[in-house]
Amino acid sequence: MSAQAPHNTLLIPGPIEFDDAVLQSMSHYAESHVAPGFVKTFGETLTLTRKLFQSTSPTAQPFIIAGSGTLGWDLVASNLIERGENALVLNTGYFGDSFGQCLETYGANVTHFTTPIGERASLEEVEQALKQKPYKLITLTHVDTSTGVLSDVKGVAQLVRRVSPETLVIVDGVCSVGSEEIAFDEWDLDAVVTASQKAIGCPPGLSIVMTSGRAIQVSKTRKTPATSYYASIANWLPIMVNYENHKPSYFATPPTQLVHALHTTLTQITADVPGRFAQHTQVSDKVKAAVAELGLKQIASQPEAQAHGMTAMYLPEGLTPPDVLPGLLKRGVIFAAGLHKAIATKYIRFGHMGVSVTDPKRNDVDHALAALKEALAEAKQAKGL
Amino acid sequence: MSAQAPHNTLLIPGPIEFDDAVLQSMSHYAESHVAPGFVKTFGETLTLTRKLFQSTSPTAQPFIIAGSGTLGWDLVASNLIERGENALVLNTGYFGDSFGQCLETYGANVTHFTTPIGERASLEEVEQALKQKPYKLITLTHVDTSTGVLSDVKGVAQLVRRVSPETLVIVDGVCSVGSEEIAFDEWDLDAVVTASQKAIGCPPGLSIVMTSGRAIQVSKTRKTPATSYYASIANWLPIMVNYENHKPSYFATPPTQLVHALHTTLTQITADVPGRFAQHTQVSDKVKAAVAELGLKQIASQPEAQAHGMTAMYLPEGLTPPDVLPGLLKRGVIFAAGLHKAIATKYIRFGHMGVSVTDPKRNDVDHALAALKEALAEAKQAKGL
Numbered sequence: 001m002s003a004q005a006p007h008n009t010l011l012i013p014g015p016i017e018f019d020d021a022v023l024q025s026m027s028h029y030a031e032s033h034v035a036p037g038f039v040k041t042f043g044e045t046l047t048l049t050r051k052l053f054q055s056t057s058p059t060a061q062p063f064i065i066a067g068s069g070t071l072g073w074d075l076v077a078s079n080l081i082e083r084g085e086n087a088l089v090l091n092t093g094y095f096g097d098s099f100g101q102c103l104e105t106y107g108a109n110v111t112h113f114t115t116p117i118g119e120r121a122s123l124e125e126v127e128q129a130l131k132q133k134p135y136k137l138i139t140l141t142h143v144d145t146s147t148g149v150l151s152d153v154k155g156v157a158q159l160v161r162r163v164s165p166e167t168l169v170i171v172d173g174v175c176s177v178g179s180e181e182i183a184f185d186e187w188d189l190d191a192v193v194t195a196s197q198k199a200i201g202c203p204p205g206l207s208i209v210m211t212s213g214r215a216i217q218v219s220k221t222r223k224t225p226a227t228s229y230y231a232s233i234a235n236w237l238p239i240m241v242n243y244e245n246h247k248p249s250y251f252a253t254p255p256t257q258l259v260h261a262l263h264t265t266l267t268q269i270t271a272d273v274p275g276r277f278a279q280h281t282q283v284s285d286k287v288k289a290a291v292a293e294l295g296l297k298q299i300a301s302q303p304e305a306q307a308h309g310m311t312a313m314y315l316p317e318g319l320t321p322p323d324v325l326p327g328l329l330k331r332g333v334i335f336a337a338g339l340h341k342a343i344a345t346k347y348i349r350f351g352h353m354g355v356s357v358t359d360p361k362r363n364d365v366d367h368a369l370a371a372l373k374e375a376l377a378e379a380k381q382a383k384g385l
Numbered sequence: 386m387s388a389q390a391p392h393n394t395l396l397i398p399g400p401i402e403f404d405d406a407v408l409q410s411m412s413h414y415a416e417s418h419v420a421p422g423f424v425k426t427f428g429e430t431l432t433l434t435r436k437l438f439q440s441t442s443p444t445a446q447p448f449i450i451a452g453s454g455t456l457g458w459d460l461v462a463s464n465l466i467e468r469g470e471n472a473l474v475l476n477t478g479y480f481g482d483s484f485g486q487c488l489e490t491y492g493a494n495v496t497h498f499t500t501p502i503g504e505r506a507s508l509e510e511v512e513q514a515l516k517q518k519p520y521k522l523i524t525l526t527h528v529d530t531s532t533g534v535l536s537d538v539k540g541v542a543q544l545v546r547r548v549s550p551e552t553l554v555i556v557d558g559v560c561s562v563g564s565e566e567i568a569f570d571e572w573d574l575d576a577v578v579t580a581s582q583k584a585i586g587c588p589p590g591l592s593i594v595m596t597s598g599r600a601i602q603v604s605k606t607r608k609t610p611a612t613s614y615y616a617s618i619a620n621w622l623p624i625m626v627n628y629e630n631h632k633p634s635y636f637a638t639p640p641t642q643l644v645h646a647l648h649t650t651l652t653q654i655t656a657d658v659p660g661r662f663a664q665h666t667q668v669s670d671k672v673k674a675a676v677a678e679l680g681l682k683q684i685a686s687q688p689e690a691q692a693h694g695m696t697a698m699y700l701p702e703g704l705t706p707p708d709v710l711p712g713l714l715k716r717g718v719i720f721a722a723g724l725h726k727a728i729a730t731k732y733i734r735f736g737h738m739g740v741s742v743t744d745p746k747r748n749d750v751d752h753a754l755a756a757l758k759e760a761l762a763e764a765k766q767a768k769g770l
Contacts (some may be wrong), residue, residue, distance in 0.1 A: 010415040015641060017415045026411040026642055030395040030402045032719060033589070066590045067615065068451045068637035074615040102614040197638060204418070205451045205590045205640030228613060229487040230452065230459040250724075252453035253582060255590030256400060257411055258640075334417060339635075 008329060009364050012336035013145045013175055013310040013351035014198035017364065019268065022202060025260040033256055034248035042259050046244040048266035049208060052177065052200075053184035053192065054273060059213025060184065063236055064262065066255040067207035069174040069195030071231060073102040075209050076137070076170050076191055078228035079219040083107030085136040088129060088167075092120050092151060093144035093340050099172055103139075106227050111135075117343060118147060118299045123155050130164045137168040137190070142176035145198075146339040148312035148349065149300045150180065157187045168215055174198060177208070178269060179280040179309030179353045190215040196258065199280070199309050201265045201354035205258045276358065277308075283357045283365055284308035287350065290369045294376060299340075299347055309353040312338075316376070318385050320345045327375030333368045393714060394749050397721035398530045398560055398695040398736035399583035402749065404653065407587060410645040418641055419633035427644050431629040433651035434593060437562065437585075438569035438577065439658060444598025445569065448621055449647065451640040452592035454559040454580030456616060458487040460594050461522070461555050461576055463613035464604040468492030470521040473514060473552075477505050477536060478529035478725050484557055491612050493521075502728060503532060503684045508540050515549045522553040522575070527561035530583075531724040533697035533734065534685045535565065542572045553600055559583060562593070563654060564665040564694030564738045575600040581643065584665070584694050586650045586739035590643045661743065662693075668742045668750055669693035672735065675754045679761060684725075684732055694738040697723075701761070703770050705730045712760030718753045 003020040010017050031038045042064075049062040065071060081087055087108045089100045092115065100110045113129045115121050121129070130138070138160060140151045157169045168190040173182065178199030182192060190212045197204035211233070219226065219233040226232045235251050242249035269276055288306065291298065291313050299312040315324060321337035325348065328335055336351070338344035350372070356364035379385075388405040395402050416423045427449075434447040450456060466472055472493045474485045477500065485495045498514045500506050506514070515523070523545060525536045542554045553575040558567065563584030567577060575597045582589035596618070604611065604618040611617045620636050627634035654661055673691065676683065676698050684697040700709060706722035710733065713720050721736070723729035735757070741749035764770075 004412075004414045007414045007416075010417060012417055015415050015418065015638065023412040023414070027389075027408040029389045029392045029408070030400050030588075031392075032395060032397055032721070033400065035719070066451060066453045066592075067456070068639070070637035071452070071615045074613065077614065105610070105612070105614040105617070195638065203415075203640065203642040204638045205643055207451075225490070227490070228459065229462065229490040230456045230616065232490070252455035253400065253580065253589045254453070255588065255643075257588040258590055258643075334420070336417070 008332045008334050009356070009368070010334050011351050011356060011364065011368050012334060013349050014353070015204055016198060016201060016351060016354045017356050018201060018203065019265065019355045022261050022265045025264040026203060026257050028257050028260045031256050033253050034250065038256055039243060039246055039248050041263050042243045042254060043246045045259055045263045045266060046240060048263065048270050049210065051270040052266055052273065053182055053210045054186070055184040055210065057185045057213065059216065061211050061216055061237065061240060063209040063211065063240055064259065065207045065236060066205060066252070068204065069193065069207060071207040072193030072209045073099050074228055074231040075233065076193060077103045077106040077108060078231050079226045079233040080168055080170070080191065080215055081106070081108045081136045082222060082224050084109060086111065086133045088113060088135045088138040090121055090126065090138065090140040090151065090156070092141050092147060092149040094146035095141045095144050095172055099139055099141070117340060118149060118301045120149055120151055120305045123152070123159050126156055127159055127163055130160065130167070135164060135167045137170050139170040139172060141172040142180060143307040143309065145175040145310070147299045148307045148310050150305050150307045153182065153189070154187045157189055161188055168218065175307070175309065178276070180307065181277045184210055196262055199353040200262070200269070202261045203258065205255055206262060279358055280308045280353065283352055284311070287311050287352055287365065287369065294373060310349060310351045312347055312349045314347045316380065316385065318383055319379050321348050323379040323383065324348060324375050327378050328371050331371035331374065333371045393717045393719050394741070394753070395719050396736050396741060396749065396753050397719060398734050399738070400589055401583060401586060401736055401739045402741050403586060403588065404650065404740045407646050407650045410649040411588060411642050413642050413645045416641050418638050419635065423641055424628060424631055424633050426648050427628045427639060428631045430644055430648045430651060431625060433648065433655050434595065436655040437651060437658065438567055438595045439571070440569040440595065442570045442598065444601065446596050446601055446622065446625060448594040448596065448625055449644065450592045450621060451590065451637070453589065454578065454592060456592035457578030457594045458484050459613055459616040460618065461578060462488045462491040462493060463616050464611045464618040465553055465555070465576065465600055466491070466493045466521045467607060467609055469494060471496065471518045473498060473520045473523040475506050475511065475523065475525040475536065475541070477526050477532060477534040479531035480526045480529050480557055484524055484526070502725060503534060503686045505534050505536055505690045508537070508544050511541055512544055512548055515545065515552070520549060520552045522555050524555040524557060526557040527565060528692040528694065530560040530695070532684045533692045533695050535690050535692045538567065538574070539572045542574055546573055553603060560692070560694065563661070565692065566662045569595055581647055584738040585647070585654070587646045588643065590640055591647060664743055665693045665738065668737055669696070672696050672737055672750065672754065679758060684728070695734060695736045697732055697734045699732045701765065701770065703768055704764050706733050708764040708768065709733060709760050712763050713756050716756035716759065718756045
């Protein structure tokens with residue numbers, strides 16, 4: 001932590017704590033976005049993004065664009081589906097609702113498959129739902145940041161290829177890429193939408209979208225023109241291809257400093273992608289065991305549907321987030337309050353991603369678990385529970 | 386320059402050189418986007434944005450969103466005009482063409498008023514054009530980065546209010562905000578679209594849009610829903626209002642580090658907004674005089690239509706940018722090649738904005754002018770001219 005000013009440890013489900021080298025990249029001196037130095041950095045960053053997704057397919061295409069993760073939804077909704085076509089949203093919380101709204105903004109006919117809070121649809125249920133209509137695309141939130149529910153991306157993708165092979169498989173990986181296993185080519189996904197500030201460990205401000213050759217082809221063979229300018233695949237595709245070939249190109253100015261930071265963190269991550277997933281699983285198992293020992297129930301009720309980069313836990317009856325979060329803060333730890341409106345006052349969220357997991361010297365997770373235990377005891381005592 | 390690694394001086398029309406304090410803000414430690422510290426910083430940054438535009442109107446509304454300047458065009462095109470309505474684009478170069486394409490993407494019926502390269506429409510011509518059709522909005526590029534032509538924003542806005550008072554006046558200020566005078570309320574503008582990386586002096590990655598109460602009202606009383614999700618005024622308006630009132634709010638994660646950097650630079654700029662414009666005018670006059678002395682003609686032919694933050698100059702007959710730019714680079718100075726396709730091989734661009742203008746200790750402009758003189762002489766000699 002030497003290079004950073006003293007601060008409380010940010011353990012929410014994004015943004016997360018940064019590695020010193022990543023933050024140093026943020027203050028890179030001014031560069032032209034079309035000068036050889038930056039063009040090389042951006043090109044390498046695109047190639048590293050392929051490695052992050054364990055993809056070697058020459059037809060797959062990463063996009064890195066100035067924006068929040070949300071912008072990736074617009075890229076999907078304005079390029080990969082046309083007005084009146086059907087979209088099936090496997091809804092596991094807040095972000096399923098919002099992705100659905102985005103798709104509707106661009107004219108898609110959206111069907112939500114909604115499960116009770118904390119659960120995910122079974123493959124049998126998804127199969128039934130897929131058979132109701134011809135769906136242009138299906139979306140699933142890999143990890144819903146509001147609930148910590150993990151979707152079965154591999155299983156759903158296999159199912160789609162079997163029962164509705166033309167349907168595009170779209171994954172919202174904002175809270176999963178970098179902490180949950182994703183094998184983009186092997187699982188035959190069509191788009192994974194993510195952002196820089198969660199398990200990727202870069203400051204917020206980059207929308208990152210990985211697309212398949214099939215998705216690019218769908219965007220090129222639309223019956224009607226794409227319905228966004230800034231989120232247009234046609235506008236960005238030649239830019240991304242040129243930069244990756246180390247040729248300057250212009251559509252809109254890339255966020256040069258953020259691209260440097262992304263390059264730094266992806267260089268670290270891609271040194272051992274499977275090892276990174278294993279580390280996140282190991283630390284998650286430890287957190288889940290400690291939370292159970294404290295007598296707390298997770299929002300995600302099925303063990304196989306629990307995220308590895310965050311834990312959303314119900315507070316003991318009688319306690320709300322404002323009873324517990326200040327006790328954590330007093331101990332230098334920041335967790336997040338609830339986000340899912342139906343249960344927001346009943347739970348808190350602990351993000352365990354990135355350097356807090358991969359750099360054991362920081363001791364962030366053990367410290368947070370100890371702080372949680374003390375803050376809960378203090379809150380219960382204060383309420384006479 | 387003490388805090389930055391040694392590097393060539395970036396004097397293109399954006400991105401530009403950064404103040405050390407701005408770059409330091411880029412490596413701010415991790416913060417939650419809804420924690421009190423960041424909420425205060427973002428709220429203050431919105432208020433500083435009003436000052437930058439010399440606006441005190443309570444109905445005017447600034448937006449600061451993760452994205453490139455281009456995203457601001459989508460915000461205008463998807464919220465302030467509806468399918469089939471008319472837009473008049475006063476086209477002074479590359480960026481007029483592109484803004485027109487963006488408006489057409491969202492269904493606007495676009496008329497370009499095009500002038501010869503280096504010129505701008507006279508007010509009489511604009512008046513004639515405005516009388517041909519009922520226009521929902523008119524756009525003008527305050528400074529076209531491709532040509533250095535300065536539009537008469539104040540004059541056009543007055544004219545519109547007189548002859549077509551319902552028409553919204555939309556200014557592309559990507560290459561003007563921070564170096565050219567803009568009095569948002571007094572000139573009665575409806576939207577100014579800009580970005581962080583030019584005369585504002587912040588790294589790229591922020592789309593900044595100032596809107597009038599009239600524009601917000603138009604967005605609220607559309608006959609059809611707005612046609613973007615990420616660029617939707619309705620989605621962002623409550624977020625901006627809440628943050629400025631120091632209340633956390635969520636639609637998409639703001640780019641926390643870039644917002645800190647914007648806060649730092651706007652604090653510097655707004656200490657004396659009129660003084661900043663005067664400084665840019667003074668340095669621009671000096672550059673233009675030196676360029677004339679070198680026998681070079683500007684692309685912007687009329688003196689009143691020449692930008693104060695950049696100078697685009699034709700090279701002597703027989704020279705192209707690759708003959709001159711390496712000679713500048715050898716002397717530690719980076720200028721930009723031509724961008725306007727019709728004349729791209731014939732001219733170069735010199736950006737004089739931000740700290741290179743306001744911090745005389747840097748000596749950037751004098752050094753660049755001396756380097757230009759030497760590089761030109763060298764290039765002429767090499768070509769036997």
